[in-house]
Amino acid sequence: MSIIQTKDLDLYYGNSQALKKINLNIDKNTVTALIGPSGCGKSTFLRTINRMNDLIASVKIKGQVLFEGENIYDDYDVIELRKRIGIVFQKPNPFVMSVYDNVAYGPRIHGIKNKAKLDEIVENSLKESVLWEEVKDRLKRNAMGLSGGQQQRLCIARTLAVEPEIILMDEPTSALDPISTLKIEELMDTLKKEYTVIIVTHNMQQAGRISDNTAFFLTGEVIEYGKTEEIFHRPLDKRTEDYITGRFG
Numbered sequence: 001m002s003i004i005q006t007k008d009l010d011l012y013y014g015n016s017q018a019l020k021k022i023n024l025n026i027d028k029n030t031v032t033a034l035i036g037p038s039g040c041g042k043s044t045f046l047r048t049i050n051r052m053n054d055l056i057a058s059v060k061i062k063g064q065v066l067f068e069g070e071n072i073y074d075d076y077d078v079i080e081l082r083k084r085i086g087i088v089f090q091k092p093n094p095f096v097m098s099v100y101d102n103v104a105y106g107p108r109i110h111g112i113k114n115k116a117k118l119d120e121i122v123e124n125s126l127k128e129s130v131l132w133e134e135v136k137d138r139l140k141r142n143a144m145g146l147s148g149g150q151q152q153r154l155c156i157a158r159t160l161a162v163e164p165e166i167i168l169m170d171e172p173t174s175a176l177d178p179i180s181t182l183k184i185e186e187l188m189d190t191l192k193k194e195y196t197v198i199i200v201t202h203n204m205q206q207a208g209r210i211s212d213n214t215a216f217f218l219t220g221e222v223i224e225y226g227k228t229e230e231i232f233h234r235p236l237d238k239r240t241e242d243y244i245t246g247r248f249g
Helices: 042-046 078-084 099-110 115-128 148-160 178-190 202-208 228-233 239-244
Strands: 002-013 018-025 031-035 058-066 085-088 166-170 196-200 213-218 222-226
Touching: 002 042, 018 042, 018 196, 018 213, 018 222, 031 042, 031 202, 042 166, 042 196, 058 148, 078 085, 085 148, 099 115, 099 148, 099 228, 115 148, 148 166, 178 196, 178 202, 202 228, 213 228, 213 239, 222 228, 222 239, 228 239
Parallel strands: 031 196, 031 213, 085 166, 166 196
Antiparallel strands: 002 018, 002 058, 213 222
16 A cells, blocks of 8 residues: 655756656555665655755745645645654764653654653654663763764654654665664664655665665656566666666766
8 A cells, every 4th residue: 555656746956857757656564765876866755755845945846745645745734744754864963962852852842741651752762763772771861972873773763753654764874884784774674564664775785685665766767666676686677777786876
């Protein structure tokens, strides 16, 4: 079942067209990888799904992005949308506050003040992001003291704390060491049982390991989209094969 559908989605930065007629159906409880060379529209597309591009003055969007059948570019509450569709960025960006307060930040904004309830949300979110055992004795310490990999898992915990349905990840492991990368890859496999994950990655091996479906972007278009195994081993388009085998990009 599709949780996100895009219909003839075009996006312009001023007069420059960055996305061209994107038609994608993204299935619930899967990991979908967006691959392609730098500047091909992957991150721009990712940010259309929770309207992060609204923050850029020159952006114009045509077409539809349907979330559970409802067009998010109609009269849609953007705050509610970003609660239901969270995003984790390329570089870990914890707030300069305690580990506990980082995770509790979103629930507090959405009106949860009860200490026992916040304690429960913080613990559960840190457990879901496989960080609890590492930080349970330092919840009151500044999050900036954590390692890069721990900070990124904290950012995932912060996203999970508001109970989203979709988690967008924009190259979440590109700034991390191999061990931290592996932990986050394992985490994504667990997360898809409860959430839908959409990830931008430049790492072909990573896309092959973690994703159920893959979309190959090139110059603002989706060249090919399907089951990851099919895209990687039996691509229908020569450009897909050339990119995956490292002939360009």
